[in-house]
Amino acid sequence: MNIFQLQESAWQRLQGRRAQLPHALLLIGQRGVGKFELARAFAAGLLCEAPGMDGHACGQCSACNWLGQGNHPDFRLVQPAAMSDEEAEADEETGKKKPSQQITIDQVRGLDDFLHVGTHRQGVRIVLLHPAEAMNRNTANALLKSLEEPRPDTLFLLVSSEADRLLPTIRSRCQTVEVPLPSPQAATAWLAAQKVSDGGRWLALAGGAPRLAAELAGSGQRGLLDALLGQLQKGRQLDPIAAAALIEKTLKADKSGALTMKRTVEWLQKWSADLALVAEGLPPRYFQADGATIGQLAASSSTIKIINFNRLLIKFKAQSEHPLNLRLVLEELFFAYRALY
Ligand SMILES: [Zn+2]
Numbered sequence: 001m002n003i004f005q006l007q008e009s010a011w012q013r014l015q016g017r018r019a020q021l022p023h024a025l026l027l028i029g030q031r032g033v034g035k036f037e038l039a040r041a042f043a044a045g046l047l048c049e050a051p052g053m054d055g056h057a058c059g060q061c062s063a064c065n066w067l068g069q070g071n072h073p074d075f076r077l078v079q080p081a082a083m084s085d086e087e088a089e090a091d092e093e094t095g096k097k098k099p100s101q102q103i104t105i106d107q108v109r110g111l112d113d114f115l116h117v118g119t120h121r122q123g124v125r126i127v128l129l130h131p132a133e134a135m136n137r138n139t140a141n142a143l144l145k146s147l148e149e150p151r152p153d154t155l156f157l158l159v160s161s162e163a164d165r166l167l168p169t170i171r172s173r174c175q176t177v178e179v180p181l182p183s184p185q186a187a188t189a190w191l192a193a194q195k196v197s198d199g200g201r202w203l204a205l206a207g208g209a210p211r212l213a214a215e216l217a218g219s220g221q222r223g224l225l226d227a228l229l230g231q232l233q234k235g236r237q238l239d240p241i242a243a244a245a246l247i248e249k250t251l252k253a254d255k256s257g258a259l260t261m262k263r264t265v266e267w268l269q270k271w272s273a274d275l276a277l278v279a280e281g282l283p284p285r286y287f288q289a290d291g292a293t294i295g296q297l298a299a300s301s302s303t304i305k306i307i308n309f310n311r312l313l314i315k316f317k318a319q320s321e322h323p324l325n326l327r328l329v330l331e332e333l334f335f336a337y338r339a340l341y
Contacts, residue, residue, distance in 0.1 A: 003034040004041065004056070006190045006210060010179045014042045015055040021046075021124065022175045023150035024158065026132070029179035031161035032212020036130055038179060039157045043126045046155070047072060063121060073120035078107050078129045103135045108142040115151050123153070130159040132166055140167045147173040181208045191217075204288045205270065219258040224250050225267060229290070231334070232271055235297045236341035240334035248327050261329065262320040268333070269313050275340075276306045301340045312336055 004011050010029075017025060027035045041056060048057035048064050057064050066072040081099035111127060119125045135143065147156060147170065158174060160166060182190070184203065187210040191199030196217045205225075206213035227250045231243040251259050271294075274284035279298040284291050298306070316333060323329045 003037050003190070003211065006182045006186055007034050007038055007179060010038060010177060011041075011055070013177050014038065017175065017177070018046070018055065021155055023154065024147055024156040024174040026158045026160065026163065026166075026171065026174035026176045027179055028160050028163040028176055030181055030207065030209050032206055032209030032215065033179050033181060034211050035159045035161070035179045037211070039128055039130065039159050043067075043075060043128055043155075043157060046124050046126060047075060047121070074123065074125045076111060076114055076127045078103055078111070078127060079131075080134050083130075101134065103129065103139055105136075105139040105142050108135075108139050108146075111146065115146060115154060119153055125151075125154045126157060127154070128157045128159070131162075132158040132160040132170070133162040137167070140170055144169055144173070182210060184208065187213070201289060205286050207286065220254065220256050221258065221263070224254070224259045224263065228264065228267055229271075229287075232268075232337070233290070233293050233297075235300065236338060238334060238338045240331050240338055243334045244327055244330035247330050251326065260320070261323050261326060262317065264330075265313055265317045265320045265333075268337070269310070269317070272306060272310050272313060275301065276303060276310065279303045279306055297341065305340050309336060309340055 010027075014025075027039050029035050044057035044064065044067055045051045045055045047067055049061040050058045052058065057067075059068075063072060067075060080101050080103055082101045084099075114127075115125070129143070144167070156174070158170075163171065163176075181187075184200075187203055187208065188199050190210050191203060191213055194214050196202060196214050198217070199213065202213040202217040203210065206216055224247075227246055231238055231246065247264060251261065251264065270286040274287050274290075274294050275298050278284055278291070278294045279301065280303060284294050287294060316329070319329075
């Protein structure tokens with residue numbers, strides 16, 4: 001079972017645009033539902049010389065081969081340098097500064113030549129831009145120029161998990177295709193087919209998004225998560241100094257780079273969001289298996305305290321990329337957490 005079977009209806013809606021291709025399509029939906037795969041497969045199907053009835057590329061023609069090798073002359077992928085493995089690695093080796101998390105204005109301006117020559121294959125020319133929210137205002141305005149003066153046979157495919165952050169002028173130039181959350185049953189079955197163990201748990205932690213769930217399960221998060229939950233469940237009995245030491249040790253022992261202070265704060269945000277839900281008599285969203293514990297903890301706190309703690313976490317997250325003193329930041333966090341109870 002692949003992501004397209006899971007997103008069959010969104011795929012069909014994309015296929016519906018094939019006959020009369022718009023100049024710009026915007027795929028929106030929660031992070032980790034498979035938008036990028038859908039967009040990429042849609043592009044492949046459009047460029048392919050012999051696509052199947054279902055709209056998928058054949059995978060064998062010369063167009064498919066070029067695309068697979070990353071050098072189809074009528075296709076451009078525009079994404080932040082940090083997302084492109086080769087560039088990120090090259091930068092790391094040469095010791096250059098960290099690759100950008102943003103799509104730069106130069107990347108968008110660099111499309112000019114591509115857009116102003118005829119297509120090489122007499123077919124459609126495609127720009128896949130992902131994630132569209134990774135553009136600052138200047139970059140977005142540069143893109144807008146291209147969207148406002150559409151070239152014939154050109155399709156802009158934009159993908160966004162945070163469409164509300166896009167300039168309204170960009171959104172209004174695009175036809176929107178929504179990629180929904182699949183049903184939990186279908187998503188769990190999909191995760192099982194991907195050989196993800198404990199799929200239901202990861203799915204809940206990913207807010208129901210199957211691709212994100214698979215990513216989390218495969219990212220070595222379990223060690224951090226189990227250590228963190230072991231501490232959070234203690235509530236008022238938590239020892240902030242010991243908890244900070246334990247989490248610091250877990251983060252520092254990680255060689256994969258997946259376990260970071262930012263991740264830690266994100267897990268705390270989810271835990272805290274569940275506390276707030278349960279305090280209001282609603283079921284937890286992320287830590288469904290820990291519902292009973294969360295219920296007891298919420299009962300010895302208050303909604304106001306939890307909301308204030310949530311606000312504090314937002315502040316911590318903003319500073320979590322480069323904490324000056326990891327241990328101190330963790331201690332501060334855990335003291336604030338214990339004060340909830
Ligand atoms: Zn093909």
